[in-house]
Amino acid sequence: MSHRTAVGIDLGGTKIAAGLVRDDGTVLAQAGVPTPAREGAAAILDAVARLVGLVLPDGVDAPGSPGSPDVLVGVGIGSAGVIDSGRGTVVSATDALTGWAGTDLTGGISARLAATGSPAAHLPVLADNDVHAHALGEHWLGACAGTRTALVVAAGTGVGATLLLDGSPQHGARHVAGHLGHLPVAEAAGLPCTCSRTGHLEAVGSGPALHALYLRLGGDPAHTTARAVCEVAGDDTVARHAVVVAATALGRTVGGVANMLDPEVVVVSGGLAGAGALWWDTMNAALATELMPPLAGLPVVPAVLGGDAAVLGAARLALAAHSDTRGAATSLPQDLEVGLDLVTALPSAPSAPRRNP
Amino acid sequence: MSHRTAVGIDLGGTKIAAGLVRDDGTVLAQAGVPTPAREGAAAILDAVARLVGLVLPDGVDAPGSPGSPDVLVGVGIGSAGVIDSGRGTVVSATDALTGWAGTDLTGGISARLAATGSPAAHLPVLADNDVHAHALGEHWLGACAGTRTALVVAAGTGVGATLLLDGSPQHGARHVAGHLGHLPVAEAAGLPCTCSRTGHLEAVGSGPALHALYLRLGGDPAHTTARAVCEVAGDDTVARHAVVVAATALGRTVGGVANMLDPEVVVVSGGLAGAGALWWDTMNAALATELMPPLAGLPVVPAVLGGDAAVLGAARLALAAHSDTRGAATSLPQDLEVGLDLVTALPSAPSAPRRNP
Missing domain, CATH: 3.30.420.40 (ATPase, nucleotide binding domain)
Incomplete structure (x- = not known):
């Protein structure tokens, strides 16, 4: 063949x-x-x-x-x-x-x-x-294969999301579409964002932001990455708090965006998606809490292609x-x-x- | 012809x-x-x-x-x-x-x-x-005619928004897409929403929610509608505060959603869009404050077909x-x-x- x-x-x-x-x-x-x-x-x-x-x-x-x-x-x-x-x-x-x-x-x-x-x-x-490109991969061979409407969230160094319609990423009018990290969230109130504005999801929900929050809360500087903070969250109450705040901010925002866009599935990728059960479970619960009744049961799944x-x-x-x-x-x-x-x-x-x- | x-x-x-x-x-x-x-x-x-x-x-x-x-x-x-x-x-x-x-x-x-x-x-x-249908009308003969990507917001009894791609409303996987009013916003923290959840934009940004906020703040019960509250906001500081809170919540959310979807234009319709300069100017300024630099200058215009x-x-x-x-x-x-x-x-x-x- x-x-x-x-x-x-x-x-x-x-x-x-x-x-x-x-x-x-x-x-x-x-x-x-x-x-x-x-x-x-x-x-x-x-x-x-x-x-x-x-x-x-x-x-x-x-x-x-x-x-x-x-x-x-x-x-x-x-x-x-x-x-x-x-x-x-x-x-x-x-x-x-x-x-x-x-x-x-x-x-x-x-x-x-x-x-x-x-x-x-x-x-x-x-x-x-x-x-x-990541979202295209997951639609081709991964977690949202075969779907007509998918939201592929990436939570890592930054926070983004691709809206895939019939497998095509939506680019918007200025090629900028996908900046999920730049919705305002309560958890980021007053925090400077990478985009020059303040109070956006990325300022609390990205990996670097989660780590920065941990340090601001008095966390141990020996833990130098968000992944390290996630790893010690079982024993370190400051780490636990930082993970919960960051994951909640992301989950709530994705839930609200799902109400607006009504995707068939939400795929969550990026470094934080694989950083442990506390982050995932908190994000997933916060997301579900925001969903309107018609969206109850919306599948929220991890990316599979790594x-x-x-x-x-x-x-x-x-x-x-x-x-x-x-x-x-x-x-x-x-x-x-x-x-x-x-x-x-x-x-x-x-x-x-x-x-x- | x-x-x-x-x-x-x-x-x-x-x-x-x-x-x-x-x-x-x-x-x-x-x-x-x-x-x-x-x-x-x-x-x-x-x-x-x-x-x-x-x-x-x-x-x-x-x-x-x-x-x-x-x-x-x-x-x-x-x-x-x-x-x-x-x-x-x-x-x-x-x-x-x-x-x-x-x-x-x-x-x-x-x-x-x-x-x-x-x-x-x-x-x-x-x-x-x-x-x-409202958005289709505005795309055919109104404020977003000729655009390829438009977000048509409706702020009145409820809060919704249609994403028009090449003039077609996006319906989502369950026909539910467009529920802009069900994104979480700080201004609605703790408030029950029409959808059964709490803390959503519609719980503070709709006309009835604006009016309810006015009454909760100690406003004059003689003013029985959101429009009436908007009309007295020049002299009534409680009314002014309610209008500013409601309009800010809507504007911030629309600005954040614009960062995510990158529309060519935002059209704002519904009863509140025509309820006076204070609401419009506050909404418009809050929206602009959230925009990432590539979206600076995003046109935000009132609907024209009434x-x-x-x-x-x-x-x-x-x-x-x-x-x-x-x-x-x-x-x-x-x-x-x-x-x-x-x-x-x-x-x-x-x-x-x-x-x-």
């Missing part, structure tokens, strides 16, 4: 991960490097292009090679920052990535792949925000775009279809394909 | 309004009756069917008559309650309409139109929630469905098109067509 494959990239503030992903979800190869976050956009683009090369190694079983029925169809990138997915550009970004705002992300990668004669040269390169979700979702971007283009092309004149057949024969493949959970 | 027309119905807890609406937005006839809210679903359906007859009078210039190029294409209904717009049924409703939950709304109207030999007999009947919006939007439902069907029908076999030509010649028309604002 013939398979299509794509390279998926998860580009975050601390690391860049890449995977060669088959259209059945099998990850054929993976690679990762620390993000050169302080070295400017060109250095980041260089690192991404090198990673594409690393997951497309020389060999005999590569997608598109004579020995393989697989064909490579493109590269998808889920990137930190506000991404214009139509143009493939970085609209804005925080200081976590120096010089990232304004970058022509897909153009920069395409140019590098062409210049290096990559097997992916001249194939489509697509990009979206990394939280949206750190691979954004790589898989980014690959899905490229695979889905290829499907869309192939479908549309059936009625195009022959000379317009040429670009759709730029499928590259690859000289190699990794030796141990693995199936994701 | 030939025009299509449709009957639009706005079915609320206190009144039912009907209009015969042309596809250029002209309202050819209007009628209204008090809602027989305590008499059960059959009485309400009877009243709606009678209103359809009232706006389709005998005469010589009626849509579809030999003297008129206009054709009647259907009936659209915007109704209070949670509406399954696909099936045309009432999923649930508050006690404001006795026995309304479970009603086969479009089926009941179709049966009555057929039984009475109405000119609208056998034409499509469509239904949606009244807040969504009480006609839901009638126009309901008519638009039927007009748009007719367009969709005609479009789809061009490739159908001839015998499948018969049902699409059930356009009724009308014997009359009103004498003074008027153009809506």
Whole structure:
């Protein structure tokens, strides 16, 4: 059976991960490097292009090679920052990535792949925000597969949420949609938010905010992360209080947003979602307490793909775009279809394909 | 030039309004009756069917008559309650309409139109929630015409909001989407909400909630409505405080939801939106204070169609469905098109067509 494959990239503030992903979800190869976050956009683009090369190694079983029925169809990138997915550009970004705002992300990668004669040269390169890529992964192979309306919450370094309608992330009018962390909540009253406003969910509900709350309450400075605070919450009453306040703020807000959007399912991902039963149970109970009666029983489930979700979702971007283009092309004149057949024969493949959970 | 027309119905807890609406937005006839809210679903359906007859009078210039190029294409209904717009049924409703939950709304109207030999007999009947119909009207002819992503807030007896994507109201997985009033807000802490939960926006931000807050604060019982409280807020410091609290709660919540959904424009409608400068200015300032920098300058505008919006939007439902069907029908076999030509010649028309604002 013939398979299509794509390279998926998860580009975050601390690391860049890449995977060669088959259209059945099998990850054929993976690679990762620390993000050169302080070295400017060109250095980041260089690192991404090198990673594409690393997951497309020389060999005999590569997608598109004579020995393989697989064909490579493109590269998808889920990137930190506000991404214009139509143009493939970085609209804005925080200081976590120096010089990232304004970058022509897909153009920069395409140019590098062409210049290096990559097997992916001249194939489509697509990009979206990394939280949206994560949600795409969970919709493709994870916790909200098959749903028509899903809210995928990410609670970690920041707090975001992707509204998926028929599997498509909603981007809003300025590519900014998804900033769940910037709803006002009582628990954050007076606290400065990363967005420059005050009193927003992210100022109490993110991992760094939970940790900061713990320290403000007199917690032990030896515990230096939100995860550490969650881990000691069984014995440390200050830690317990901080976890409860942060998880309650998130749960209440998600419950209210569910009343507004009526999703089929809520998926909760990110570092805090896996930080222990106290956080999860508190968040889940606070969420349920806000739901209107018609929403009683709304499924609230943890994400299942873990750190691979954004790589898989980014690959899905490229695979889905290829499907869309192939479908549309059936009625195009022959000379317009040429670009759709730029499928590259690859000289190699990794030796141990693995199936994701 | 030939025009299509449709009957639009706005079915609320206190009144039912009907209009015969042309596809250029002209309202050819209007009628209204008090809602027989305590008499059960059959009485309400009877009243709606009678209103359809009232706006389709005998005469010589009626849509579809030999003297008129206009054709009647259907009936659209915007109704209070949670509406399954696909099936045309009432999923649930508050006690404001006795026995309304479970009603086969479009089926009941179709049966009555057929039984009475109405000119609208056998034409499509469509239904949606009244807040969504209002938003459809504003998108067709009003404050968010031409926008791809709009949030239309209704602040009156309740607090709701329709998210319009490409002009289509989002209904969610259980037809419940739009319940903006059921997000938690600090200003409503501890207050019981109409939905059975506590601490939601609607418990402080709706008209009745604003009035109740005024009385709790020691306001003058001679002022019996939220509008009256707004009117005296210039001289009455208690009234002023109640208006500021209610408007701030709404504005902050809408600002936060805008950060999440990134609409092109926010339209604010409902009784409170027209209740004076103090409410509007306070709401608008609170909203702006929450916006992330990329959303600075988000247009927040009042609705412009007033009480006609839901009638126009309901008519638009039927007009748009007719367009969709005609479009789809061009490739159908001839015998499948018969049902699409059930356009009724009308014997009359009103004498003074008027153009809506």
